[in-house]
Amino acid sequence: MARELLTARLERKECISDVAQCYHFVFVIDELVSFNFAAGQFVSAVAPDANGKQQTRAYSIASAPNGNRFELCVNRVEEGFFSNHLADLPDLPIGAEIQIHGPHGHFILHEPITDSILVATGTGVAPMRGYLQSLFPEGGSDRSNGKQIWLVYGTRYESDIYYHSEFEALAARQPNFHYLPTLSRAQENWTGLRGYVQEHVARIIEERAAQLGQPLPAPPPDPALPASELTFDIYAYICGLNEMVSGVRERLTALGWHRKQIVFERYD
Numbered sequence: 001m002a003r004e005l006l007t008a009r010l011e012r013k014e015c016i017s018d019v020a021q022c023y024h025f026v027f028v029i030d031e032l033v034s035f036n037f038a039a040g041q042f043v044s045a046v047a048p049d050a051n052g053k054q055q056t057r058a059y060s061i062a063s064a065p066n067g068n069r070f071e072l073c074v075n076r077v078e079e080g081f082f083s084n085h086l087a088d089l090p091d092l093p094i095g096a097e098i099q100i101h102g103p104h105g106h107f108i109l110h111e112p113i114t115d116s117i118l119v120a121t122g123t124g125v126a127p128m129r130g131y132l133q134s135l136f137p138e139g140g141s142d143r144s145n146g147k148q149i150w151l152v153y154g155t156r157y158e159s160d161i162y163y164h165s166e167f168e169a170l171a172a173r174q175p176n177f178h179y180l181p182t183l184s185r186a187q188e189n190w191t192g193l194r195g196y197v198q199e200h201v202a203r204i205i206e207e208r209a210a211q212l213g214q215p216l217p218a219p220p221p222d223p224a225l226p227a228s229e230l231t232f233d234i235y236a237y238i239c240g241l242n243e244m245v246s247g248v249r250e251r252l253t254a255l256g257w258h259r260k261q262i263v264f265e266r267y268d
């Protein structure tokens, strides 16, 4: 069945990392008053390639619902068709339009909000930005219910930490938001965290368990309970390339986490 296509007009495009060739986009859907989605979902963008073949790629929405606007964060993939198509969209004031369908996907926050560890690498931070905007809306009422929210964000170099100053400002304003960027190939002058996201996620869990007096590995839930009834006081949301997602899932499983506590989105 053909999906209903929406036209999204480019309202703003900004290169947020020259080195990583990463772009932030703001689109408006003029035919809608409100584009309804849950933070963390994605849109499917559609365009014909050089041979006239229709290509479709998924892109996480990098913002919280906001009228008929949505934002994307996309980096160029070498030899890739769609990422370059988007990165090459003509800059304003000419503007450009793209075709999309959606929203799609189940990578959304559990309600009610619990303590949450958001784990991302690269543009996997896009849905996390959407979550954070929806939990801590600027000028709006806090939806985090005072729960602890960690963002563990891994990149190779300082130059490819996207939205760094935005997350720093949020952490300064919200005591229950903890921003942990970590670099796998840091320069000597980097004073922040180093290494892979898995290590820092494990440390958060160990410290939290010690504070709450909980055993590790966590004991399995009552097997008599059906999976649909299982609830947890902490969830992890992981987004990025498969290798990282698998690494974090393995680490969490070793710490006794249940698969239902681990929500993930893989980009490849």
Ligand SMILES: Cc1cc2nc3c(=O)[nH]c(=O)nc-3n(C[C@H](O)[C@H](O)[C@H](O)COP(=O)(O)OP(=O)(O)OC[C@H]3O[C@@H](n4cnc5c(N)ncnc54)[C@H](O)[C@@H]3O)c2cc1C
Pocket: 042, 057, 058, 059, 060, 061, 073, 074, 075, 077, 078, 079, 080, 081, 082, 083, 084, 123, 124, 126, 265, 266, 267, 268
């Ligand atoms: C649910 C979902 C959400 C996504 N959200 C985003 C997002 O917010 N931002 C974003 O930039 N991307 C996102 N992606 C990835 C995106 O859909 C494309 O795969 C990516 O832009 C590459 O497409 P392309 O047409 O440029 O490359 P293609 O022409 O499809 O591929 C070219 C080559 O690059 C390799 N490749 C494909 N994807 C990647 C990748 N992500 N990283 C490295 N190599 C790759 C392929 O194996 C191939 O060899 C998401 C993917 C999924 C499934």
